[in-house]
Amino acid sequence: MKKVSSLVIIALLILLIGRVGAFDDTAQSDEGSLVADLPIITEDAQRTISLLDKAVNHIKERGKDGVSDFATQSRFTDNELYVFALDTEGMFLASGGSSAGLIGDNVTNTPDTHGKLFFRDMIALAKEHGEGIVEYYWTNPVDSRGEPKRTLFKRVGEVIVAVGYYPSRSTDYQARAFLDEATKALITDEKDALTEFNHHESPFVKNDLYVFVLDKRTGVFLAHGATPYLVGKVFNIEGKPMVEDMLKLAEDTGRGEISYPWLNPTSGKVEKKHTYYRILDNKLVGVGYYQRAP
Known part of the structure; x- marks a missing residue:
């Protein structure tokens, strides 16, 4: 199995550290506990939490x-x-x-499209903690394929109420367009742009799309939209600094593209990422998208 760089492991730990509280039989939980367990709070995640809370309150009022x-x-x-x-x-x-x-079936032994018995996980977490998050592959009605799905749930008495969403995946085209926007921002006002790139609520962080900037002389991160903690650290994969290879690929045109394993902030998993980048003076600015597993 391939070794994963220490930077990837650090990023994974930062994004996935969460908390699960203790709950009684009426699941008197608040929104914050589920939010803490999400890799990143996207618009879809916010909508899911809001709908789940509405449904939970309904069961508290009406019962089963x-x-x-x-x-x-x-x-x-x-x-x-x-x-x-x-x-x-x-x-x-x-x-x-x-x-x-x-409806009407016992789903304890019902698998997802990859054979995972995720309903069992839901029930176990609901009994022990009163709420939780499960990830599995489910048929997406939009394209009729098994897609990664993330479901949030809470227990009210003996009822488990749940809402799931399909984490957004950006495309090749969107990554290129995002890089164009980031490049313009850096040229217009470098200081403000770097600040924006590092802020998770800025226009430059959207689902699994984000901007990173490297010092091309040292390979150190000057900005990282998904994990600002990496700022000041060298970008390396499996212990190998990446900036030298990236600069070599871009030496003729001032731009390049490269693939490598990296943490997807919306799935919380290390996936293959394809990154487009450009050289601006003493900086390298990049945006990538995560490729679906075959």
Whole structure:
């Protein structure tokens, strides 16, 4: 198995450190505990948390009988997002989306498209902690393929209420366009641009797209949108500094592209990343996208 660089491991730990509190049978949790366990808070994640909280409050008010409303009331959907529910014994109770075909089944032994028994994980976490997050592969109605899905859930008594979303993946075209924008920003006002690149709520951090900047003389990060902690550290993969190879590839045109393993901030996993970059004076600015596994 390939060794992963210490920088990747550091980034992984920073993004995944979270907390899970203790909960009673009514799951008196707050939004913050689930938020802390997410690799990065995207717009889709925020929408998911909001819809889940609405559904949880509904079950607290109506009890188990309230699950039927998830399939009939539009307030329990948000575009592609929907609420589903099962009990702590694995009986699937309700769904406002494509999983409605499971209603009435015990899903304890129902696998995802890769064979993972993720419902078992949900039930175990719900019983022990009152809430949690599971990741698995599920058929995305948009393209009818098994796609990585992240589901947030909370337990209210014996009912587990859940909402899942498909973490966004940027494309080759989007990465190139993002690099154009970052380059213009650096040329216009370098100081402000570097500050923006390092701020997770800036326009230069969007789902799994972010900007990084290297000092081309030292290979040290001057900015890193997903993990600002890396600023001041050398960019290396498997102990090898990357800047020399990147500069060599760009020596004729002032631009280049390169692939390497790196942490995807939306999936929390090390994946193959393809990065486009340009040389600006004594700096190297790059943006990459994460390639789907074959």
